[in-house]
Amino acid sequence: MIKVKEYRGxxxxxxxxxxxxxxxxxxxxxxxxxQILVKAYETWGNEMADHMHGMxxxxxxxxxEQKLFCLxxxxxxxxxxxxxxxxxxxxxxxxxxxxxxxxxxxxxxxEEMLQLYLSLTYVAGENTFFRGxxxxxxxxxxxxxxxxxxxxxxxxxxxxxxxxxxxxxxADEIHRTVGEIMPEVKTKEEYAESFLSGGxxxxxxxxxxxxxxxxxxxxxxxxxDESGLAKQTADILGRKNxxxxxxxxxxxxxxxxVMYNMEQPLGDASAIAFAIACRETAKHTKICYSGEGADExxxxxxxxxxxxxxxxxxxxxxxxxxxxxxxxxxKRILKTYDPDVLPIELARGIYEETEGLDPLTxxxxxxxxxWLEGDIYLNVDKMSLAAGLEIRMPLxxxxxxxxxxxxxxxxxxxxxxxxxxxxxxxxxxxxxxxAFRKKLGFIVPIRIWMADExxxxxxxxxxxxxxAEKFFHIDxxxxxxxxxxxxxSDNWRKVWTIYTFLVWYEEYFVKx
Numbered sequence: 001m002i003k004v005k006e007y008r009g010x011x012x013x014x015x016x017x018x019x020x021x022x023x024x025x026x027x028x029x030x031x032x033x034x035q036i037l038v039k040a041y042e043t044w045g046n047e048m049a050d051h052m053h054g055m056x057x058x059x060x061x062x063x064x065e066q067k068l069f070c071l072x073x074x075x076x077x078x079x080x081x082x083x084x085x086x087x088x089x090x091x092x093x094x095x096x097x098x099x100x101x102x103x104x105x106x107x108x109x110x111e112e113m114l115q116l117y118l119s120l121t122y123v124a125g126e127n128t129f130f131r132g133x134x135x136x137x138x139x140x141x142x143x144x145x146x147x148x149x150x151x152x153x154x155x156x157x158x159x160x161x162x163x164x165x166x167x168x169x170x171a172d173e174i175h176r177t178v179g180e181i182m183p184e185v186k187t188k189e190e191y192a193e194s195f196l197s198g199g200x201x202x203x204x205x206x207x208x209x210x211x212x213x214x215x216x217x218x219x220x221x222x223x224x225d226e227s228g229l230a231k232q233t234a235d236i237l238g239r240k241n242x243x244x245x246x247x248x249x250x251x252x253x254x255x256x257x258v259m260y261n262m263e264q265p266l267g268d269a270s271a272i273a274f275a276i277a278c279r280e281t282a283k284h285t286k287i288c289y290s291g292e293g294a295d296e297x298x299x300x301x302x303x304x305x306x307x308x309x310x311x312x313x314x315x316x317x318x319x320x321x322x323x324x325x326x327x328x329x330x331k332r333i334l335k336t337y338d339p340d341v342l343p344i345e346l347a348r349g350i351y352e353e354t355e356g357l358d359p360l361t362x363x364x365x366x367x368x369x370x371w372l373e374g375d376i377y378l379n380v381d382k383m384s385l386a387a388g389l390e391i392r393m394p395l396x397x398x399x400x401x402x403x404x405x406x407x408x409x410x411x412x413x414x415x416x417x418x419x420x421x422x423x424x425x426x427x428x429x430x431x432x433x434x435a436f437r438k439k440l441g442f443i444v445p446i447r448i449w450m451a452d453e454x455x456x457x458x459x460x461x462x463x464x465x466x467x468a469e470k471f472f473h474i475d476x477x478x479x480x481x482x483x484x485x486x487x488x489s490d491n492w493r494k495v496w497t498i499y500t501f502l503v504w505y506e507e508y509f510v511k512x
Contacts, residue, residue, distance in 0.1 A: 001063040009056030012184035068144040076138030076373035096263040121267030122375040171424035194289040198229030201291030204426040217244040261386035265504035267497035278387035293396035297404035299412030307360035315351040319343040320371040333476040360409040447492040462502040
């Protein structure tokens with residue numbers, strides 16, 4: 001007998017699976033997905049995820065074999081953690097706090113993660129900030145049997161560029177595939193809204209959906225505000241647009257809530273705005289679409305245009321989308337520094353997997369395996385869960401990645417444009433001025449707010465606190481803060497990354 005012990009997610013191709021596995025369609029979603037997991041495991045065993053599309057992490061108990069089988073989806077859209085206790089038991093689950101509440105868990109800080117965090121601004125790799133607690137990485141399954149644990153990889157990103165096709169052919173395949181996926185993202189009975197920024201990804205998802213209401217957030221500071229562009233898009237497509245205005249007071253006030261619910265520190269400033277957007281959106285819907293995944297799959301970041309120039313040097317420094325502190329600076333500000341704990345080690349295996357491929361593909365693969373899981377998907381999952389909102393990401397799909405994995409890099413990025421093929425596909429349902437609009441990014445006015453004495457009191461408090469004294473040379477981090485306030489705007493990311501760690505530590509090791 002197989003029992004579902006833990007499950008979070010949404011299985012998109014449930015109708016096909018129900019037919020193949022002889023499961024009744026007249027079930028609730030919860031009953032249906034539980035039966036899919038059980039029967040898929042009975043039918044395909046460890047290879048069950050090869051037959052599933054969607055977002056999922058789960059644990060199954062095989063009563064007959066006395067075996068626990070845990071699996072995380074190919075891209076890591078849903079988290080999964082595990083912890084071996086001193087007396088030989090395995091604790092596991094999709095939230096860290098759920099594991100912390102179980103007998104045998106010992107809460108200790110894994111301080112070496114701070115060193116990586118100060119460069120990356122998020123928690124990358126299988127280790128966490130809690131000693132002994134590990135993440136099951138994307139595309140892996142875990143087996144626990146007879147007191148022994150094994151982790152195996154069932155899927156990895158592979159790239160096989162096909163030079164025989166034209167840009168229009170690639171765009172046609174993208175558009176056709178998105179059209180096939182969208183009806184799976186929700187049932188006809190479900191009500192959904194869609195997050196909408198000024199960018200092409202969310203606009204394309206909206207245009208391909210039957211969503212009637214969109215949700216955007218904005219600021220009074222016009223140069224940071226994409227909500228006007230989002231409203232234009234919604235108007236053109238005949239959809240309603242709801243705008244959430246984020247104030248600096250609200251932004252700073254919610255930081256402890258975000259770090260507590262994130263469960264590990266995250267130095268991505270947009271995560272705070274996203275948390276506010278999730279709470280507002282959850283007031284009028286329980287399901288919302290989002291456009292994550294396309295940037296990493298199809299070359300969406302402006303830095304990807306430098307790929308050829310970086311060449312083979314990539315493997316000496318490129319560890320993903322963010323790398324804000326170098327080793328000499330970390331050595332200067334940290335009281336404990338280990339020269340063997342280096343961010344580049346997280347990417348070394350990925351460079352071995354992509355040996356012989358072009359630089360853009362290597363950069364994309366690093367971001368797919370490290371940045372997406374550690375930052376983007378973590379943020380989406382944790383903040384939506386805290387708000388009681390379910391976010392579905394149509395462009396994060398193995399069928400979409402399959403196209404990207406075969407597409408030559410010149411159809412992703414060229415001298416004038418990024419996401420070339422995706423934008424060409426989107427132009428089939430969007431005006432060209434939207435499909436080919438310059439990427440803005442989900443930017444936040446934090447870089448100017450944090451220098452304002454009206455809003456930065458908590459930053460100043462924690463930079464001078466006993467908590468900061470425990471990990472940092474206070475005079476060194478204060479110098480970084482002073483430089484930022486004095487006009488070195490590049491330092492805001494460093495200040496914010498230190499601050500978010502201190503807030504998180506206070507939430508988990510001081511308040512609780």
